[in-house]
Amino acid sequence: MSAHDGVVIEPEGPETLGANISVGARLWASAVAFFFMAFVFAFFYLRALNTAHSFREPHVTPPIGWGVAILACVLGSSVIFTLGRTRLGDGTDSQWRLASLASLVLALAVVALQIIEYYNLSFGASDGGLASVFLGFTATFGLFWLGAVYWIETIWAQSLRGERAGESDIANTSGLLRPSADGCVVYLYTLGIVEIFAFVLLYLVK
Amino acid sequence: MSIAPEKVGRDEPHHGRNIAIIWAIATAIMVPVIIWVVGPHIPPGSLTDDTRAQHAVDVVLTALSIPLLMLVWVYLGYAVINFRADPASGTIVDGPPLRSNTRIQATWLIVSAVLVVGLAAYGTVDLLTENGAGGGQGSNPLAKPSDARSALQVQVIGQQWLWTFRYPGYGGVETAQLVLPVNREIEFHVTSLDVVHSFWAIELGVKADAVPGADNIAYVKIFRKGSFQVRCDELCGLWHGHMNTTGHIVSGSAFNSWIHATVTKYAAVTKYLPPYSLTYYPIPTRNAT
Amino acid sequence: MESAALPVNRSKGAAPSFLGQLLGFNVIWAVAFAIVGYIVAHWLGGKIGANIAAEQNPGGTDQDDIAILLGLFGSIIGWMLGLGFFNYPLKRMLGRAPSLHEGVDSSTWRYFRLCTDHKVVAMQYLVATLFFFFVAGLNAMFIRTELTSSNATLFPAGNYLTLVGLHGTMMLTMMSAGVIGPLGNWLVPIMIGSRRMAFPRIESLTMWLTVLAGFVLLSATLLGGFPTGWTGYAPLADQARAGIDSYLVSFLLIGIALVLVGINILVTVVTLRAPGMTWNRLPIFVWAMVTTSILAVLAAPVLAAALYMVMSDRSIESTFFISSSGGSPLLWDELFWFFGHPEVYILALPGFGIVLEILPVFARKPLWGYRMAVAGMFGVALMSFMVWQHHLFMSGINANLRPFYMFTTELISIPTGLIFLNGFGTLWKAKIRFTVPMLFCLAFFFNFLIGGLSGVFLSDVTSDVVTHGSFFVMAHFHYTIMGGLVFALMGGIYYWLPKMTGYTINQALGKLHFWTMFIFFNLTFFPLFAAGMLGMPRRVSSYNASLHTLNVFVSIMAFCLGLSMLIFLGNLVWSLVLKRERASDNPWHSKSLEWQIPTPVPSYNFEQIPTITGDPYGYGLPEAPVVDFGRRGAVAAGEAGA
Structure with missing residues (x-):
């Protein structure tokens, strides 16, 4: 192998990498959608079976105020990030930086609100099917949402730092910002739809 | 070693016909053997209406699978014996560059589709007429016996x-x-x-x-x-x-x-x-x- | 490109010294951190569990599960920390620019750490999956030992069930990674003319998660074992002792790895194909990997969700599967088999791909009906999402959908049948060379046919009433998975290992391995169809005394099958460790792209991204160039390049 070590290959441009992120983000989003499909299925299945008439115990009433707040923050974070992306450019635009920061703050607020909601629940996990689905759905949503927080943060941080020549083996790394942001939008909207499902099923459906 | 294209043989035997004949003979021998010799011994016996239904289905399915089994075995055996490279010669000879044949593919698809639809239809009719054939049907059975009320x-x-x-x-x-x-x-x-x-x-x-x-x-x-x-x-x-x-x-x-x-x-x-x-x-x- | 071209060796100068390598991120630290992570998280979980128990449930019962589950997750974090998987994400959080390379140098250490060379990852995968394959095979030997007696308990009952569960789970998980991991990661980039996988770091992550999953699963033996088999039926899983936590975490890790490896392969194939590699020229093995990946990406998340529900039931006492509190065990059945049936095609499709890839080489003919083969694989992949309720024919779910699932299950035999037609068309008037890989491929058709035909019995509800959950099912899926996938995998290993390692594999020992494996495989599993029809349920340690002779015979044959696998192991040791005979660039005279590059393959695969000029099956056409290596393509293309 050492005989070939003198071979010189060119660093990759951002086009392929961008395509990778774009396709990968969509596939990841579909995997996430299937993950939550399991919880949606569990909701309807257990609700239909209603074994021992215990799917919905009378005191299991998820606090709708917190639910609305979480939904608003999820959708707000997604929409603001999408709007900010239109001003992304090479990542130096101040409106982009502000929008992505706002999106990040809202995204973190989702996690905080979710934790606060858990402290204000009138029921525990053992209180029937709905309680189980509620806790499972919201907790795993929180986990996946942390992924979104991370993604927004990396794009924001990279655009703040800007490109530094020689740091990477990829030519023109700032060219990756846009596909990365696009992928993030796909993921955010997927989670947004999941959260709408969660809100309707867990808080509204009687 | 070198690689040479195949010389086109003039007196190529009719492989297709040979395979068909061997297959037909094997099937003609094996299907009756399965139905009348092996068939009666296939579990689970004839104690109840359910076991009779299951036994009948098993015999039918076994008999049906024999032609398929024979087709694959005869073809594989025939190919392994007749379509081998000559190990003695030092050259690697390529076979004919056949890529596909629409007629064969269409025939295969149609035959397998007919088989599958027939099997599913048979299975469904059987399931409904045999009161679920002894399988658990949940709380709301699909097929009930006529005297279910007095059961x-x-x-x-x-x-x-x-x-x-x-x-x-x-x-x-x-x-x-x-x-x-x-x-x-x-x-x-x-x-x-x-x-x-x-x-x-x-x-x-x-x-x-x-x-x-x-x-x-x-x-x-x-x-x-x-x-x-x-x-x-x-x-x-x-x-x-x-x-x-x-x-x-x-x-x-x-x-x-x-x-x-x-x-x-x-x-x-x-x-x-x-x-x-x-x-x-x-x-x-x-x-x- | 304004920046200067970079040298291939990314380690910025010479590889670090031995001490430097030892102190860097590697598997030694990973093991250490995993243990520390377990201890810390277990302690933390104990605190949390005690709190919850004190608040909600004064007689608290389940604080142990919180501690153990958290401990296992802690060990995952420690493991990844030790291997250095957090370095890059942290750098990205700090806004550092992305990079594609990590841990690539020419030292042996690259096999023991995070390395982004897809060939290194593939070799790691191969060693890992084979290791666990042998561990799981050893469990099978223990199971057969227990079954030599109709009513004795050679192993205590709990240990026996743990053996059954370990065998099943480990085989399923490791074999679902067994092709897509080693062969998929090694071959897909090279076959499509790429230098790398799309996400090299994720590729490495999947491999190290798979290794960890194997060891986490084995840790069940330290936590009291688990009684559920690989299907983990709730509420038995809710009720079981702590060993099941290992099963849950291990399966979850495999699920995550499957999703990630699937995404990685799909993205690679979509974006990184070389110029001229049109969809029509994609090797059939790559198509098999694509369809497998689609299944993995869509099915494994559902498993992950279901596993989360069991963990939640066990740790915070939710009631997903407890019917007295609004849950239902049937929920697990549905979710598990929604994953479980695609999973068996995750196991089968790579086998199809390997066989159809190898057949043309040794038949010296083009792959017959290429488009139909692709359509067949997609058909199988699509249909596999619509058949899962045939696992629930007896479960007491609503019976009205039964005819539908019977129909879809039988329908899936059409695309599967196409694979047979492809194979037979390829063999038609072929010039077969009976090399070891070819023998395995021919045996694949023999075995898989029996597996497929027995599947027809199981798909018919009436017949399934007898065979459901019996040894008939067990024989059926061993015919499809071992007779299908494992035979194909063995063929693939004998076929590609000379390229992957650079050393020839002994053909005489290979033939001995093949014939013993083929004969004893059939002698082991064919009688088990009868055992099932005569009333022997799966996973029992005691059975009807009238089946004793049959079981003793099967056990002896199984031990011989085990010996045959030892011949395989011996062959690998002999050929790769002791003899070490250099393999030529293209020993099989294949026209496929991976054989046109030098052996051993340089870390960058291709000096210049090649231009593909034809599909890899141009046998019988002397003037059918497959690839153009470009101006600088001073690569010995072997004789077959022609």
Whole structure:
């Protein structure tokens, strides 16, 4: 192998990498959608079976105020990030930086609100099917949402730092910002739809 | 070694015809053997209407699979013998560059589609006419026997690692003995108290999962007296392999006298049992040993 | 490109010294941190569990599960920390620019750490999956030992069930990674003319998660074993002792790895194909990987969700599967088999791909009906999402859908049948060379046919009443998975290992391995069809005494099958460790792209991204160039390049 070590290959441009992120983000989003499909299925299945008439115990009433707040923050974070992306450019635009920061703050607020909601629940996990689905759905949503927080943060941080020549083996790394942001939008909207499902099923459906 | 294209042979034998002939002969020999020699010995016997249905289906499916089996074996064998490279020559000879043949592909697709649709239709008709063929049909059976109303109801309760049986027509008496009358439609209601079990009486041709909180119905009509094995067919924990019992099939009058004796014998216990119900909801144990 | 071209060796100068390598991120630290992570998280979980128990449930029972589950997750974090998987994400959080290379140098250490060379990852995968394959095979030997007696308990009942569960789970998980991991990661980039996988770091992550999953699963033996088999039926899984936590976490890790490896392969194939590698020229093995990946990406998340529900039931006492509190065991059945049936095609499709890839080489003919083969694989992949309820024919779910699932299950035999037609068309008037890989491929058709035909019995509800959950099913899926996938995998290993390692594999020992494996495989599993029809349920330690002779015979044959696998192991040791005979660039005279590059393959695969000029099956056409290596393509293309 050492005989070939003198071979010189060119660093990759951002086009392929961008395509990778774009396709990968969509596939990841579909995997996430299937993950939550399991919880949606569990909701309807257990609700239909209603074994021992215990799917919905009378005191299991998820606090709708917190639910609305979480939904608003999820959708707000997604929409603001999408709007900010239109001003992304090479990542130096101040409106982009502000929008992505706002999106990040809202995204973190989702996690905080979710934790606060858990402290204000009138029921525990053992209180029937709905309680189980509620806790499972919201907790795993929180986990996946942390992924979104991370993604927004990396794009924001990279655009703040800007490109530094020689740091990477990829030519023109700032060219990756846009596909990365696009992928993030796909993921955010997927989670947004999941959260709408969660809100309707867990808080509204009687 | 070098690679040379194949010389086109003028006197190529008719491989297709040869394969077809060998296949036809093999099939013509094997199908009757399967139907009349092997067929009668295929389990699960002819004790009940369910086992008769299952046996018939198994014979049909085995007979149907023989032509396919023969096709593949004959073709593989023929190809391995006739389509081999000459190992003696040092050159590697390529075969003809055939890429595809629309007619063969279309034929294959059509034949397999016809087979599949036919199989599914046969299976569906069979399932509906044979009252579910002894399989657990859930709480709302798709196929009921005509005399389902007068059927003897027997509740099968699985729990780790024991089968018990309740007879709702007789005050819900619960026993560990399964005794069934001959020549009468029987309606099993299978449920469980803890984990998923599966009630399998192979001689009766009955199999139904015992799921806690669910009522699983299976029908059977038994034609002869005798005894049969009950086994658990779904992994249910430590002694799954030992969750067996033996059931007995007796005449109608013998069944009546047995059930009345049992009702009397257990009268003192039966009143402490939970009232008969299609499902039971005991508090589950966790971290059992 | 304004920036200067970079040298291939990314380690910025010479590889670090031995001490430097030892102190860097590697598997030694990973093991250490995993243990520390377990201890710390277990302690933390104990605190949390005690709190919850005190608040909600004064007689608290389940604090152990919180501690153990958290401990296992802690060990995952420690493992990844030790391997250095957090370095890059942290750098990205700090806004550092992305990079594609990590841990690539020429030292042996690259096999023991995070390395982004897809060939290194593939070799790691191969060693890992084979290791666990042998561990799981050893469990099978123990199971057969227990079954030599109809009613004895050679192993205590709990240990026996743990053996059954370990065998099943480990085989399923490791074999679902067994092709897509080693062969998929090694071959897909090279076959499509790429230098790398799309996400090299994720590729490495999947491999190390798979390794960890194997060891986490084995840790069940330290936590009291688990009684559920690989299907993990709830509420038995809710009720079981702590060993099941290992099963849950291990399966979850495999699920995550499957999703990630699937995404990685799909993205690679979509974006990184070389110029001229049109969809029509994609090797059939790559198509098999694509369809497998689609299944993995869509099915494994559902498993992950279901596993989460069991963990939640066990730790915070939710009631997803407890019917007395509004849950239902049937929920697990549905979710598990929604994953479980695609999973068996995750196991089968790579086998199809390997066989159809190898057949043309040794038949010296083009792959017959290429488009139909692709359509067949997609058909299988699509259909596999619509058949899962045939696992629930007896479960007591609503019976009205039964005819539908019977129909879809039988329908799936059409695309599967196409694979047979492809194979037979390829063999038609072929010039077969009976090399070891070819023998395995021919045996694949023999075995898979029996597996497929027995599947027809199981798809018919009436017949399924007898065979459901019996040894008939067990024989059926061993015919499809072992007779299908494992035979194909063995063929693939004998075929590609000379390229992957650079050393020839002994053909005489290979033939001995093949014939013993083929004969004893059939002698082991064919009688088990009869055992099932005669009333022997799966996973039992005691059975009807009348089946004793049959089981003793099967056990002896199984031990011989085990010996045959030892011949395989011996062959690998002999050929790769002791003999070490250099393999030529293209020993099989294949026209496929991976054989046109030098052996051993340089870390960058291609000096220049090649231009593809034809599909890899141009046999019989002397003037059918497959690839153009470009101006600088001073690569010995072997004789077959022609």
